[in-house]
Amino acid sequence: MIKILIIFLVLVGGLFLGPLLQGQQGSAVFEFANYRISMSFNSFMIFELIGLLFLYLIYCFFSKIFSSKTVLGNWLSLHSPKKSIKRIEQAQTLLLEGDYKQAAKLFVKSAKGAKNITLSYLLAAQAQINNNELIEANQSLEQAAKSCQSKDLFTFQLVQIRLQIKNHEYTAARMTLNQLLNEKPRNGEVLRLADQLYYEMGDYQAIIDLLPAMYKAKAYSELRLDQLKQTAYIGRIKQLSASDDPQALVKWWHSQPRAILNNITYQKAVADSFNQLGQTNEAEKLLKSINKLEPKERT
Numbered sequence: 001m002i003k004i005l006i007i008f009l010v011l012v013g014g015l016f017l018g019p020l021l022q023g024q025q026g027s028a029v030f031e032f033a034n035y036r037i038s039m040s041f042n043s044f045m046i047f048e049l050i051g052l053l054f055l056y057l058i059y060c061f062f063s064k065i066f067s068s069k070t071v072l073g074n075w076l077s078l079h080s081p082k083k084s085i086k087r088i089e090q091a092q093t094l095l096l097e098g099d100y101k102q103a104a105k106l107f108v109k110s111a112k113g114a115k116n117i118t119l120s121y122l123l124a125a126q127a128q129i130n131n132n133e134l135i136e137a138n139q140s141l142e143q144a145a146k147s148c149q150s151k152d153l154f155t156f157q158l159v160q161i162r163l164q165i166k167n168h169e170y171t172a173a174r175m176t177l178n179q180l181l182n183e184k185p186r187n188g189e190v191l192r193l194a195d196q197l198y199y200e201m202g203d204y205q206a207i208i209d210l211l212p213a214m215y216k217a218k219a220y221s222e223l224r225l226d227q228l229k230q231t232a233y234i235g236r237i238k239q240l241s242a243s244d245d246p247q248a249l250v251k252w253w254h255s256q257p258r259a260i261l262n263n264i265t266y267q268k269a270v271a272d273s274f275n276q277l278g279q280t281n282e283a284e285k286l287l288k289s290i291n292k293l294e295p296k297e298r299t
Contacts, residue, residue: 083110083113084110084111084112084113084114084115084120085110085114087106087107087109087110088106088107088110088114088120088123090106091103091104091106091107091110091123091127092123094106095123095127100127100128100130100131100133101127101131101133103123103124103127104124104125104127104128104131104133104136104140105124107120107121107123107124107127107140108120108121108124108140108143111124111143116152117143117144117147118144118147118148118149118152118156119152119155121140121141121143121144121147122140122141122144122152122155122156122159124140125137125138125140125141125144125159125163126159126162128140129159129162129163129166132166134163134166134167137163137166138163141156141159141160141163144156144159154180154184157176157180158189158190158193160176161173161176161177161180161193161197162193164176165193165196165197165200168200170197170200170201173193173197174197174201177190177193177194177197181194185213186213186216186217187217188217188218188219191210191213191214191217191219192219192220194206194210195207195210195214195219195228198210202235202239204232204233204235204236204239205236207228207232208229208232208233208236211225211228211229211232214228230265233260233266233269234265234266234269236252237249237266237269237270237273238269238273240252240273241273241276241277246277246278246279249270249273249274249277249279250274250279250282253270253282262289264290267286267289267290268286268290270286271283271286271287271290274286
């Protein structure tokens with residue numbers, strides 16, 4: 001609105017100054033009913049500017065009323081709490097049905113009359129993240145940040161991290177996650193997001209360090225955690241085997257707990273890597289251990 005007003009004032013200013021600079025003010029004549037009003041063109045422009053200013057003041061006045069949280073403001077703006085609640089219910093249904101785009105629109109609309117504006121914008125942002133509308137999700141998060149209170153901060157941070165992971169903003173996401181892991185070390189969603197972030201970054205050692213907490217918090221089912229554990233260890237073994245330091249894998253392997261050292265799957269992977277690195281003595285030791293353990297596994 002303000003930009004349009006500025007453009008209009010510039011145009012009006014040009015029309016006003018043009019005749020004035022030429023020394024010919026011109027005239028404006030208005031006829032209605034049996035009345036005839038004539039004035040100079042510059043006078044007409046002055047009255048028009050005053051009229052525009054008056055209209056703008058009226059606009060500002062009503063905008064404040066319409067955007068206010070009073071009963072009158074809610075009634076005039078048609079953003080009553082009841083309508084917001086209804087929109088939120090509709091949006092939640094659409095969210096469950098998988099219509100993320102429409103759900104996000106309703107969450108944004110409900111925010112203007114909602115008791116918790118931050119929550120409405122966060123729900124909109126989450127729906128947009130689910131629908132890969134990352135620019136719109138960022139805009140919703142910015143709106144949520146304006147009204148975010150301390151009680152909503154944790155929820156805000158979780159949605160923000162999900163968006164950062166989607167946007168591959170791994171450094172920013174990791175900083176917030178490190179803070180949350182210190183504050184809420186057993187929160188399942190924090191652990192799941194950390195696991196997702198570390199996996200996308202290829203930081204398998206971080207996942208290994210995170211596994212004990214994930215098992216305690218039961219972040220996933222036991223079977224899923226075992227799969228994650230195997231993926232993390234095999235990934236770490238491959239990383240170390242590709243390291244410039246040929247001793248890196250040897251040092252890492254000998255620092256592992258007994259349960260890992262006695263695992264045949266990991267032993268075979270490490271033995272293969274030792275052979276590739278030329279660590280034949282270490283590989284032979286592991287192969288002997290594997291030959292001893294395999295008969296026991298079969299029985």
